[in-house]
Amino acid sequence: WKLQVETGAFSTTDRRVFNYDKDVYILYNPWCCEDLVFMPEERFLDEYILADVGKIWVGPYGSSRGREWVFGQFDKSVLPAAMLMFSKSGFSDTSRGDPIKSTRLISKMVNSNDDDGILVGRWDGDYGDGTAPASWTGSVPILEEYLQNEESVCYGQCWVFSGVTTTICRALGIPSRVVSNLVSAHDTNASLSIDKYYDTNDEELDFDPTNPTGEDSIWNYHVWNDVYMARPDLPTGYGGWQAIDATPQETSDGVYQCGPTSLEAIKQGKVGFNYDVAFMVASVNADLMRWKEDPNAPMGYARIYCNKYHIGRMILTKKPFLFDPNGDKDREDITLEYKAKEGTEFERVSLMNAVRGLKSAQSFFSVPENIKADVDFDLVDLDKIKIGEDYEIVVNINNKSDEVRHIRAVLSSSSVFYTGVKAKLIKKAEGSFSVPPRSTETMRLEIRADDYLNKLVEYCIMKIYAIATVDETKETWADEDDFQVVKPTIQIQMPSKTIPIKKPVLVKLSFVNPLKKRLTNCKFQLAGPSLVRNQGIGHRDVGPGGLVEVETQMVPQVAGEQTIVATFAARELMDITGSVKVDVYDDED
Template sequence: MALEVEMVYLYPKENAKLHKTDRYELVQDEEAPTSVLRRGQKFTVALRFLNRPYDSNMDAVRLIFNYGPNPNTIKGTRGVVQVDPTKKSFMDDEQKFWFGNVLQETSDTLTMEIFAPPSIPVGIWGLQVETSFRNPSQEVAIFEYDNDIFFICNPWNCHDLVYMPEERLLEEYVLTDVGKIWVGPLGTSKGREWVFGQFDDCVLPAIVMMFEKSGLTHASRGDPIKLTRTISKMVNSNDDDGILVGRWDGDYEDGTAPSAWTGSVPILREYLETQSPVPYGQCWVFSGVVTTICRALGIPSRVVSNLVSAHDANSTLTVDKYFTEENEEMPFDPNNPMGEDSIWNYHVWNDVYMARPDLPTGYGGWQAIDATPQETSDGFYQCGPASLEAIKKGMVGFNYDVGFMIASVNADLMRWKVDKSNVLGYSRIYCNKYHIGRFILTKQPFMYDYNGDKDKQDITTYYKPKEGTKAERLSLLNAVRCTESAKRFYELPNSEMEDVEFDLLDLDKIKIGENFSIVVKIKNNSDKNRHIKCVLSAGSVYYTGVKAKPITKQEGEFHMKPKSNEELKLVVKADEYLDKLVEYCIMKINAIATVTETNQTWADEDDFQVIKPNIDIRLPPQILNGRSNMLTLRFVNPLKRVLTNCKFHVSGPGLLRNQIIPHSDVKPGAVVKVNVSIVPKFQGEQKLVATFSSKELLDITGTAKVDVIGGEE
C-alpha cells in the first residue's frame, strides 16, 4: 500500500525568522500560523506518514507547488520537487529550478529543505504531496496541504530582480513600517507621519485580491516590472475595481477625508472586507498604500514628494498659461481642447528598486511609479516604472512613461498673452526654466525626527542634473528632440531683454488667523519714464493647483521715473480669507504687469500654506508592555467658528489598531481633548500617529515616540 501522509508541517515561525518575515501577523497567529516565505531561499518542510515508514528504494514522493487556476510548469506556476535521498546539496546555477533534499529521516517523518526559484510569481501557493510506489503502474495517493503559503520577493537574493546590493538599506525600504510623506507647498512642506503597517494580517490577503481584480496573468506576477505597473494601476479606482477612490473637492461626508487617515492598514482592511474601492484618497494617500503593498511583497520602495510638480497635458514638456489682452488669466488652454496643463503645489509618487532587463545596461535601480490618476498610459490610469536614470538623461523612448515624468520634474513654465499681430495668435511673455521640480524629497534612511524635518532627504539630483547647469539643459533638450509636440514650443525665439525688473516676494510662514501682504518690487532700469499697469490678487486653491475661491484683487496704474524703484503692496486681512480656505489651507497670490511704452509683460505667482496647530500627544516617559496605558491628545481650535462632526484617528503598529474616536462640537478657541487607552504588544521604541478632522477644519496631525518597557509577557 502506498504511503499515506498524515500531515505536512512548514515550520512557519522558524522559516520566517530565516526569511526575515517573522514580523508578519499571519506568521505569528497562535491558532493557525501561515507561512510567508521569500522566493530564492531555502525553507524546511516535514512530512509525517501514517501507515508505515518511508522506504527510499520502494516509495516515490513528490511535493507539488501550484499557483493560480491552471498551474503550468513551463509558465512557472507549478513547481515539482522529487524526493531523492541521494541528493544532499544544491548548486547555485540551479537557481532557476525548484529543488529539495532530505535533511533527516525517522521512522515516520521525512524532513526536507526546499528551494523555490527567485523568479516565481508572488502570492498564495498551494501544496500537494503525491506518494506512490516507484513502479509507475501503482495508484498515486494525494495529500492536500490545506493552509495558504505566501511567497514574496527576495531583495536579499542577487538572482531576484528586486535585489538591492546595499543590503543595509533594506531595513528602511522593506522592513520599516512607519515613515513620513512630505506634503505641503514649497516653504511650508513638512513630513507627515504615515503607518505603512505592511505586516498587518489584512495586507497580504488584500494584495492578492487586488491582483485577482487587476487582470494581470498569474504567470506575469513574478516580474517586478509588471507587478509595480499593475500596482500603480490598481491603487486608484479610475478604470478598474481598485483600492482607493480619488477626490480633491473637499466633500468627503460619504467616506473618510484623505487627511483623516493615519496609515494604509484601515484602507486595505476596508477594501478586503467590502471588496470595493474605499473613499477617499489623494496622491500622498495613494503613495502610502503603494509603499505598504510593495514592502509587503518584498519590493524596496520609498515615498517621493515633488514640490512644485508639473502636469503636462499635451506632451510639450512645458506648462503653459495664457492671458488675455487685459492681463486676465484664461480659464482654458486654447491649444489643447482635451485638457490643460497644471502645476500641483506638491505631488507624491513612489520609487521602487529593481533591475531592468528590458532596458540597456545602466538603467536599473530606482524606478518611479505613480498611482495617482492624471493621464492614461496604454489605455489605463497607470504610470511607470520609469528609470530615474532615463528621466535624468531625457531618454523619452524608454519604457514606461519617461516623458511624463521628465515634465513632472523639469518642464519649463511658459506664459503666453493674446497677440493679434503674431501669426500664432499669442506671444510668449515669460519663460521660467527653474520653477518646476524645486525639491524632490523622501525620508532619510535610519532617521525619524518626531518634531521636525531633519529626517528629510533631497533626491532632486537623482531625477535631474542641478538646475542651471549645462547638463540640466542638455538632458531636457534631449527629451525635446525626441518629442514632436515639444519641438514647436522650444523652437520659438525668446523675448528680447526688457528694461523693467519685477520681483514678487515669497511669503514667510503665516499662522492661521494672521494678516499677510502681497508685495511686488519694481525697478526701472531705463533712462525713460515708464507707465505700469498692474494686477495683484489672492485666492484659495486645492493642492492640485485647482482654484477654489477668490479672496481679494486690486488693479492699479502708475508712472515710474528713470532709474527708479517702486514697491506695490496689497494687505490681506484674516477676516477676508478664513471663510474661503479649503483643505490644507493653501493660498495662491498672482501678479501680472504690463509696461505701456514697450508692451513688456511680466507675470508671476506664489503658493503658500497657512499653518495650523499640531496635536499634542501627552503620555508617560515609559509605559508597560502588555498593560493598559492612558495617553491624551489635545490642541486648541484656531478658528473663530464651531467645529462639528469631529473625529480623532489614532494608530500605531504594536500599540493599537486604527481607532476612531468621536468628539463633541468644539467652540472657537476651545481646547479639543480626548484620552486613549493603549495596550502595547512589544517592548522597545514604538510610534503613534494621530489625526483630527471636522467639517470645518481638516489636516490636524500629531506623532509621538512611545518607549515600552517590560511588563506582562
C-alpha cells in the same frame, strides 16, 4: 498558492500526502542576488522593506512637512487585499513574478479608475459619503475595507495613493520609498512645458487655447513612489530606482497607470524608453511658459516669459534609519537623482534631449520670447503664516531705463486646492502708476485675517499673484507664489515614553481650536503597529479657541521602539496631525 507535500521511501511505492490548509504567498526576495528586486546595499532594506511606519512630505515649497503614515505591511489584511487586487485586474499568474509588470499593474490598481481598483480619488473637498483623505492614519484601514467589501474605498489623494502603494510593494518584497515633488507639473499635452495664457487685457485664461482636451497645471506638491529593481528591458545603467505613480493623472496605454520609469532615464531625458519617461520629465523639470494673445504670432500667442527653474523645486523622501516625530531631521533631498542641478549645462542638455524626442514639445520650445525688457519685477515670496495672521503681496520694481515707465498692474490672492486649482478669490486690486528713470518702486496689497479665514479650503494653501504691463515697451510680466496657512499639531501625551508590554497605558490627544468659529463633526483617528489598531474617537463640538482633548487606552503587544500616529478632522478644519515615538519594554527580559 496551495502547498502539498508528498513523502515516501525509495524502496516502496507508498506515498503520503500532506495538504497545508492555509494560503502560501511566494514573495520577491530583495536579499537574493538572483532576484530582479535585489538591493546590493542590504542595510537599506531595513527601511525600504521592513519599516512599517514612515513619513510623506506634503505642503508647498517653503512650508512642507513630513506627514506620518502607518504602512502596516505586516498586517494580516494586506496580502489578501493585494491578491484581491491582482485577481480583479485579470493579471496572469505568470506575470506576477515580473516586478516590472507587477509594479505597473499596482500603479493602475491602487486607483479605481480602471478595473475597480482600491481607492477613489477626490479633490473637491466634498467627502461626506466617505473618509476625507486627510483623516487616514495609514494604509491598513483602507485595505481592510477594500478586502471586506470588495469595492473601491472613498477617498484618496496623491499621498494616500502613494502610502497604499508603499504598503503593497513592501508586503510583496519590492523595495519601495515615498517620493514628494514640491512644485509638480501636470503636463497634459506632452509639450514638456507648463503653459499659461493671457488675453490682451492681462487676464489669465481658464483654458488652454492650444489644447482642447485639457489644460496644464502646477500642483503645490505631488507624491508618487520609487521601487527598486533591475531593468533587463532597458540598456545597461537604467536599473535601480524606478518611479511609479498610482494617482490617476493621465492615461498610459489607455488606462490610468504610470511607470515603472527609470530615474536615470528621467535624468537623461530618454523619452523613448519604457515607461512614461516624458510625463515624468515634465513633472520634475518642465519649463513654465507664459503666453499673451498676439494676432501677429504664429501660434496666435507670443511667449512673454519662461521660468526654467520653477518646476521640481525639491524632491524629497524619508531618510533611512531615522524618524523625527517633532521635525524634519529625517527628510532626504533626492532632487539630484531625478535631474541635474538647475541652471547647469547638463540639466539643459537633458531637457533638450527630451524635447528633440517629442514633436509635441518642439513647437513650444522653438518660439523665442517676445520681450523688450528694461523694467525688472520681483514678487516677494511667502513661505507660511500662522492661521489668523495678516499678510501682504509685495512686488519690487526697478526701472533700468533713462525714461519714465508707465505701468498697469493687477495684484490678487486666492485660496487654492493643492492641485493648483483656484478655490475662492480673497482680494484683488488693480491700478496704473509711473516709475521715474533709474529708480525703484514697491507695489503692496495688504490682506487681513478676516479677508481669508472664511475662504480657506482643505490644507489652507493660498496663492498670491501679480501681473504688470509696461505701456512704452509692451513688456508683460507675471508671477505667482503659493504658501500655506499653518495649523496646530496634535499633542500626544503619555505617563512615560517608556511603557510596559501588554499593560494598559493612558494616551491623551489635544490641541487648541485656532479658528474664530465652532468646530463640528469632530473626530480623532489613532493608529500604531502593535500598539493600537485604527481607533476612531469622536468629540463634542468645540467653540472658538477651545481645547480639543480626548483620552483613550492602548495595550502594547510587541516590545521595541514603536510609533503612534494621530489625525483630526472636523467639518470646518482638517489635516491636523501628530505623532510620538515610544519604547515598549518586556518585564521578563
